Amino acid sequence: MKTLLDATVPYIDRFKGIRISTRPDCIDDEVLDFLKAYRVTTIELGAQSMDDAVLLANDRGHTAEDVRRACELIKSRGFDLGLQMMTGLYQSTPDSDLQTAREFITLQPSCVRIYPTIVMKGTRLGDLYEQGLYQPQTLEEAVALCARLIRLFEENGVRVIRVGLHDSESLKENRLAGPYHPAFRELCESRIMLDQAIILLKNKIPGSYTLRVHPRSRSKMTGNKKSNLLALKEMGYEIQITEDDRLSYLEVKPSP
Numbered sequence: 001m002k003t004l005l006d007a008t009v010p011y012i013d014r015f016k017g018i019r020i021s022t023r024p025d026c027i028d029d030e031v032l033d034f035l036k037a038y039r040v041t042t043i044e045l046g047a048q049s050m051d052d053a054v055l056l057a058n059d060r061g062h063t064a065e066d067v068r069r070a071c072e073l074i075k076s077r078g079f080d081l082g083l084q085m086m087t088g089l090y091q092s093t094p095d096s097d098l099q100t101a102r103e104f105i106t107l108q109p110s111c112v113r114i115y116p117t118i119v120m121k122g123t124r125l126g127d128l129y130e131q132g133l134y135q136p137q138t139l140e141e142a143v144a145l146c147a148r149l150i151r152l153f154e155e156n157g158v159r160v161i162r163v164g165l166h167d168s169e170s171l172k173e174n175r176l177a178g179p180y181h182p183a184f185r186e187l188c189e190s191r192i193m194l195d196q197a198i199i200l201l202k203n204k205i206p207g208s209y210t211l212r213v214h215p216r217s218r219s220k221m222t223g224n225k226k227s228n229l230l231a232l233k234e235m236g237y238e239i240q241i242t243e244d245d246r247l248s249y250l251e252v253k254p255s256p
Helices: 002-006 009-014 030-038 053-059 064-077 094-107 124-132 140-153 169-174 184-201 214-220 224-234
Strands: 018-022 038-049 080-087 109-118 159-163 174-175 207-213 238-244 252-254
Touching: 018 080, 030 038, 030 064, 038 064, 053 207, 064 080, 080 094, 080 140, 094 140, 109 140, 124 174, 140 159, 140 184, 159 184, 159 207, 169 174, 174 214, 184 214, 184 224, 184 252, 207 214, 214 238, 224 238
Parallel strands: 018 038, 038 080, 080 109, 109 159, 207 238
Antiparallel strands: 207 252
16 A cells, blocks of 8 residues: 555645545554545445345455445545445345445445446356356346446435446456446446336327437437337337437436
8 A cells, every 4th residue: 555655645736636445344543544644535445235145155255344334434534435336246136236225325425336247257256157056147137227226326416436347358358257338337327218218108108209308318318229219119109309408417308
C-alpha cells in the first residue's frame, strides 16, 4: 500500500482524491489511519454477496458481518463507501442476489458495481463448471436480473457506476463460460426500458402504439438489433418511438 500511495504524493493536488478497492476483512482502524494520511477519499469493498452460505461456498474468506463492520468503520471515518457485488455465484440464486442488493442499500453506500460471475480457466469455479457442478447464468438471465438490480439501487439513491466486466484480451483468452458481453450495461438498460414498455402495454389490446423516450435513450428502447421492438411485436404491439427531452434517462411514457 505504501509503495502504491507514495507514487501519488507528487500529484495529489491535481486530483479530487484517490479511490481504492479492498476486501471487507482488510479494514481496521490502523489501515484507515494510513489511508486517510494519503488522502484516500473512496474505499470500495469487494463484498460480492451478503449470504454467508454463498460466501463460504465460493471460498471468499469473509462473512456478511465483516462487510457490515467494515462499512460502519469506513463511513465513521469520513470516507465515501462503494460496494461491489457478483450475481450468479456458485450456490446463489436470483433471490439471494436481490437480498444482497437490499442489504447493500441499508448500508447506504455512495455507489455500487455489479458483476455477473464469469467462469475463468484455472480456477476452482472452472473445475466445478467442467465437472457439471456449477451452471453459470445465461446472458439473458444475467441481463434480466441486473436490470432489476440497477432499478432497485437507483430508486433508493445508490449510483450504479459499473455493470459487467471491462473488455480485455485476458478475459477473452481465459473465459470458459458465463454471461459476458462487451456492452453488458447497454443490454441491461435496454431491458429496463422493455420492462417499462410491457407494463404500459399489458392491459391494452394488440395494435399500434407510440412510446415516448428521452433522445439519448432511443436506441435502448429499440434494443440490440431491434430486439425490444421485435419482442413487443410478438406480443401483438407495433411500436413507434418518439423523442421527448422532458423525460428522464431510461424513462418510457405513452404518447399523449
